[in-house]
Amino acid sequence: MAIDIKKELGQAKIEQRIVYESGNEMAAYAAHQINYHIMGYFPISPSTEVAQFLDLMKSNGQHDIVLIPADGEHGSAGVCYGASTAGGRVFNATSANGYLYMLEQMPVQSGTRFPMVMNLVCRSVSGPLDIHGDHSDLYYALNTGWPILMCRDPQAVYDMNIIALKLAEDPEVRLPVLVASDGYFTSHQKRRVQTFAHREDVQAFVGEQPKNFPHTLDRNNPITVGPYMNEPDYINNCYQQSVAMYNAESVFDRIRSEYADLTGRDYPILDLYRMEDAEVAVFLMNSASEIIKDVVDQLREKGVKAGSIAPNMIRPFPAKQIAEALQHVKAVTVGDRADSYGGHGGNMVNEIKAALFTYGNRDTMVISRIFGLGGKDFYSEDGHNLFQFAIDAVAEGKVAVPFDYYGHSAGDPAKSPKRVMNPMKYEDLKTGLITVTPNEETHKLNVRIPPLRALTGKPKRIAPGHGACPGCGIFSGLELFFKGIEGDIVALFHTGCAMVVTTGYPYSAHKATYIHNLFQNGAATLSGVVEMFWERKRRGELDEFNLQDDFTFVMITGDGGMDIGMGPAIGAALRNHKMIILEYDNEGYMNTGAQLSYSTPMGHRTSTSNVGTKQAGKVFHHKDTAQIMAATHIPYVFTGSEAYPQDLVKKAAKAQWYAQNEGMVYGKILIACPLNWLSEDSDGSDIVGAAVDSCFFPLYEIEHGVTTITYNPEDKNKKIPLSDWLKTMGKTKHMTKPEHAESLHAFEHEVERRWNMLKAKHENPYL
Numbered sequence: 001m002a003i004d005i006k007k008e009l010g011q012a013k014i015e016q017r018i019v020y021e022s023g024n025e026m027a028a029y030a031a032h033q034i035n036y037h038i039m040g041y042f043p044i045s046p047s048t049e050v051a052q053f054l055d056l057m058k059s060n061g062q063h064d065i066v067l068i069p070a071d072g073e074h075g076s077a078g079v080c081y082g083a084s085t086a087g088g089r090v091f092n093a094t095s096a097n098g099y100l101y102m103l104e105q106m107p108v109q110s111g112t113r114f115p116m117v118m119n120l121v122c123r124s125v126s127g128p129l130d131i132h133g134d135h136s137d138l139y140y141a142l143n144t145g146w147p148i149l150m151c152r153d154p155q156a157v158y159d160m161n162i163i164a165l166k167l168a169e170d171p172e173v174r175l176p177v178l179v180a181s182d183g184y185f186t187s188h189q190k191r192r193v194q195t196f197a198h199r200e201d202v203q204a205f206v207g208e209q210p211k212n213f214p215h216t217l218d219r220n221n222p223i224t225v226g227p228y229m230n231e232p233d234y235i236n237n238c239y240q241q242s243v244a245m246y247n248a249e250s251v252f253d254r255i256r257s258e259y260a261d262l263t264g265r266d267y268p269i270l271d272l273y274r275m276e277d278a279e280v281a282v283f284l285m286n287s288a289s290e291i292i293k294d295v296v297d298q299l300r301e302k303g304v305k306a307g308s309i310a311p312n313m314i315r316p317f318p319a320k321q322i323a324e325a326l327q328h329v330k331a332v333t334v335g336d337r338a339d340s341y342g343g344h345g346g347n348m349v350n351e352i353k354a355a356l357f358t359y360g361n362r363d364t365m366v367i368s369r370i371f372g373l374g375g376k377d378f379y380s381e382d383g384h385n386l387f388q389f390a391i392d393a394v395a396e397g398k399v400a401v402p403f404d405y406y407g408h409s410a411g412d413p414a415k416s417p418k419r420v421m422n423p424m425k426y427e428d429l430k431t432g433l434i435t436v437t438p439n440e441e442t443h444k445l446n447v448r449i450p451p452l453r454a455l456t457g458k459p460k461r462i463a464p465g466h467g468a469c470p471g472c473g474i475f476s477g478l479e480l481f482f483k484g485i486e487g488d489i490v491a492l493f494h495t496g497c498a499m500v501v502t503t504g505y506p507y508s509a510h511k512a513t514y515i516h517n518l519f520q521n522g523a524a525t526l527s528g529v530v531e532m533f534w535e536r537k538r539r540g541e542l543d544e545f546n547l548q549d550d551f552t553f554v555m556i557t558g559d560g561g562m563d564i565g566m567g568p569a570i571g572a573a574l575r576n577h578k579m580i581i582l583e584y585d586n587e588g589y590m591n592t593g594a595q596l597s598y599s600t601p602m603g604h605r606t607s608t609s610n611v612g613t614k615q616a617g618k619v620f621h622h623k624d625t626a627q628i629m630a631a632t633h634i635p636y637v638f639t640g641s642e643a644y645p646q647d648l649v650k651k652a653a654k655a656q657w658y659a660q661n662e663g664m665v666y667g668k669i670l671i672a673c674p675l676n677w678l679s680e681d682s683d684g685s686d687i688v689g690a691a692v693d694s695c696f697f698p699l700y701e702i703e704h705g706v707t708t709i710t711y712n713p714e715d716k717n718k719k720i721p722l723s724d725w726l727k728t729m730g731k732t733k734h735m736t737k738p739e740h741a742e743s744l745h746a747f748e749h750e751v752e753r754r755w756n757m758l759k760a761k762h763e764n765p766y767l
Contacts, residue, residue: 011264015197023157023186026193027093027119027179028053030161032063033195033202037088040068040079042564043595043608044098045131046183047121051093052595052607059612065091069596069608072520072564077102077109084114084176085225087215089165091116095183096123097518099137101564103144109176110145111241112226115168115213116176117161118146122286122337123183124374128505129495129516132375133183135285135337139347141178141315145241147248148315151181152271152286154191156312159265162196166206166255172247174213178315184375185287194263205262249316256312269318271310274300275325278307280390281332283322283352285310288335288371288378295383306387317351323359326352331365331390331399335406337372344403346370365393369406376407417506424459424511430487430549431458434649436657444703445657447650455483455649459511461491466509467501471681473671473688474498474584477642478556481582481669484652487549488512490533492526494519496559497591498584519557519564523572523581526555530577552656553577558584558671560597562625569666573632576663580655583625583666586673594676598623601696602750603743605731606676616740617732621750629666630702636662638701640669643689647699647710654701670697678730690725693718695755700762707761722748 021029027050031039041051057063070076073094083090094102099120109116122138124130141148149164151157157179164177181187196202214223229237253269260266273293275281284292289310299306309325309332311318326332336346343350345368353366367389372378385406393399433450449455461482462475474497482489492515493499499516502509517525530553536542537550557565562583569581588606589595595608601622605611609618630637636658640648648669655665670691672684679687691697692711699711713719723744726732735744761767 012194013262014201016194016263017197019193019195020190021154021193022049022188022190023151023154023181024049024121024188025053026154026158026195027161027181028057029195030158030202031065031091032057033199034089034162034165034206035063035199035203036065036091038066038068038080038083039091040070040076040083041092042070042073042076042094042098043589043592044073044095045592046123046133046187047093047095047098047119048592048595049187050119050121052593055608056610056612059610059615061612061614067608071566071598073098073101074105074520077105080116080118081105081109081114084109084116085112085216087209087213087217089116089209091118093119093121095121096125096131096137100125100140101520103140106141106144106146108226111237113174113241113244114176115165115174117164117168118176118178119157119161120178120180121183121187122180126518127516129500130374131183133185133187134373134375136373138180139338139340141180142347145245146176146178146315147173147245147252148178148180148313149252150286150310150312150314151179151186152290152310153186154189155193155265156267157181157186158193158195159259159263159267162202162206163252163255163259163267167248167252169207169210170251170255171210171212173244173251175241175244175248180286182287194265205259246316249313249318252313267312269311269313270321270325271312272325273308273310275307275309277305277328279305279328279330280387280394281307281309281326281329282383282386282390283309283332283334283348285314285337285348288337291378291380292383292386295380295387298380298384299387304387304391314348317355319351319355319358322352323355323361326356326364327361329364331367331393333367333369333386333390335369335371335386337370339370339373344368365390365399366402367393367399368403370404371406382407420507421463421511424461426488426549428459431455432486434484434486434653436653444706445654447653449484449646449649449653452483452645452649458483461489461510461512462502463509463511467504468497469673469675471672471674471684472497473586473642473673473684474558476684477584477669477671478582480642480645480648481640481652481667484649485552485554485656486653487552489552489554490529491515492517492522492529492553492555494522494555494557494559494561494565495591496557496561497586498556498558500591519561521568522555522557522561522565523568526553526579527572527575527577529553530579534578550660552659553579555579555581556584557581558586559591560589560599562623563598566625566628569629570632573629573634573664573666576634578659578661578663580659580665580667581629583668584671585625585668586671586676587622588673588676590673590676594673599625602747603732603735603740605734611734616734616743621747624754626666626668630705632664633705634664634666636665636701636703638667639697639699640667641688641692641697641699642669642671643685643692644699644711651701651710654703676731679728683728687725687728690720690728693720694722694725694751695719696722696725696751698755698758700758706765707758707767709758709762722751
């Protein structure tokens with residue numbers, strides 16, 4: 001059907017324009033037009049682009065939003081809550097496990113009644129890890145006390161983000177509001193969208209912030225936020241919050257009518273399609289609810305009285321409206337894109353059943369199907385099948401299977417995945433070519449390694465054939481480190497590039513036992529494995545496994561994993577578990593598209609520290625993880641680089657000895673990421689070598705608190721200017737231009753300061 005653009009735009013009372021953008025772009029665009037005060041954020045797919053687009057606009061001076069990159073989603077939620085209590089307008093976006101990580105903050109914000117807007121770009125919750133769209137994160141939001149608006153397409157994402165703020169700040173509501181869209185289906189697919197042409201029209205519709213809301217920056221009216229409450233007061237507080245939630249339904253209805261009058265676009269609480277005389281219906285949410293409309297039309301052409309229902313708001317749940325819509329329907333299939341395990345259906349079907357019961361409908365038959373998990377596509381033929389369940393129920397006068405999954409395969413045990421690689425042999429891993437002996441006088445270890453060519457016969461612990469980008473330094477760096485490790489290992493990998501590209505089900509590139517857990521729990525998880533090993537060994541329970549030697553337990557982290565993962569890593573260090581934490585530092589969140597992490601150096605370009613007329617890369621200095629971990633007083637800390645292989649292999653051997661005999665080890669290796677560093681695939685080793693020679697990434701070790709520089713480029717007359725290293729990468733070439741001299745000088749000064757501090761520690765064992 002041809003679209004009459006002039007007719008559509010003519011329905012609006014304000015000037016609009018047509019763009020062709022994705023849901024994430026429209027969330028960011030609405031936020032920049034509103035011009036929020038603060039966005040606290042942390043990158044997680046598929047919501048990451050929202051912050052990226054805002055940062056790109058910020059770098060060119062298109063808005064005044066202060067973008068605060070937190071150390072994790074839990075921190076980003078705290079940033080947003082604090083900013084909300086201080087009386088400003090606040091925005092955020094997240095997905096999946098990131099939302100779950102901030103979950104404890106959600107009822108705090110709604111329970112203390114501070115408005116904000118957050119976009120939940122819906123994605124599967126692991127494990128196992130899946131980054132595609134379903135509603136398993138959304139269903140965790142249902143009991144947090146936030147009104148929830150639904151977005152079926154990028155147009156709705158834009159419109160609902162504008163409506164959401166007005167709803168959040170309404171005096172009858174005064175609650176934070178969640179705007180939910182489908183990850184990748186809506187977030188990344190570009191569609192034709194109408195927007196307000198002028199920012200002032202958006203701000204006029206939203207209106208000024210209410211002046212009478214309490215906040216923490218009013219010196220004439222100091223307040224206590226989040227007091228301790230006993231039973232009578234707490235239940236009263238919850239009652240008032242409940243009243244506000246139910247008020248949100250009528251307030252939303254009023255606001256959407258105002259919005260429809262202004263723009264010509266309407267979002268009734270229920271989107272009812274051909275339901276006026278429907279006998280069979282399907283209930284779906286968000287992106288799938290548009291596809292089902294085509295199915296309704298096709299069935300109507302065949303004489304089937306079909307209709308569809310999709311909510312634009314699910315908190316508060318529109319129970320009465322749904323009961324009214326279904327009062328003459330004989331059977332309805334409810335598709336849930338997440339399961340409520342053990343509940344005989346997903347959350348929506350059970351709430352619909354409750355709505356029908358509450359309003360006296362005992363006749364409409366309800367069929368529950370879980371569909372589309374993990375981003376599984378939904379096509380019109382699937383819609384026909386969902387309708388067929390309802391049609392069959394009407395024909396038979398009963399629901400044959402009230403609850404089931406749709407589109408799944410139960411699996412055939414005879415076709416279960418078979419091992420494609422044999423376990424590595426202990427004798428191949430325990431070469432005896434590396435010797436480590438303690439020096440009782442120096443309290444350090446003496447290490448002897450053979451020429452590196454003698455270690456090439458050791459089997460690789462990660463098989464070739466993984467999916468890493470060309471030139472990725474992760475696996476050359478890890479394998480070089482593993483050359484110094486003798487015997488069996490158990491490895492835990494944080495989420496990140498190293499994990500994602502080696503474990504595409506049903507295959508795995510890992511030849512040793514491998515565990516995955518998320519950033520914030522990796523160190524704690526491996527701590528549990530370590531202590532269980534030693535306790536089971538003490539009880540004699542592992543004799544049957546013919547352990548010829550103790551395992552070496554290694555946690556691999558990177559891609560910014562020591563931001564969220566810093567706290568648990570420090571906890572594991574303070575407990576001094578016998579394990580190694582090895583960080584591959586690629587200077588960003590590369591697995592989600594090169595956003596800044598706290599390990600990103602100052603001035604470096606990332607997708608959330610763009611270079612433009614108003615901003616020139618990251619504006620604060622990088623985190624020195626090795627020094628932070630050294631402050632926990634663990635036995636051994638080191639840095640390494642594949643550009644200096646003998647040094648790294650020796651440190652690996654030391655790390656194993658300490659991890660098996662004394663306690664925690666922390667190591668950090670700099671690795672190249674050509675894709676996001678904007679460098680040549682073949683230059684990785686040279687680039688990380690230049691980082692060492694410029695003293696940006698010095699090579700040293702700390703044994704029992706005593707620092708030793710293991711390679712000093714000054715002593716060897718190999719020190720190079722920092723700018724020489726920066727010129728090797730596209731992400732930093734801008735720093736050597738005259739207009740960025742101030743940023744370069746600040747970076748050079750900090751690198752030199754840290755290098756001189758390290759030299760002082762090298763010269764004085766008490767520093």
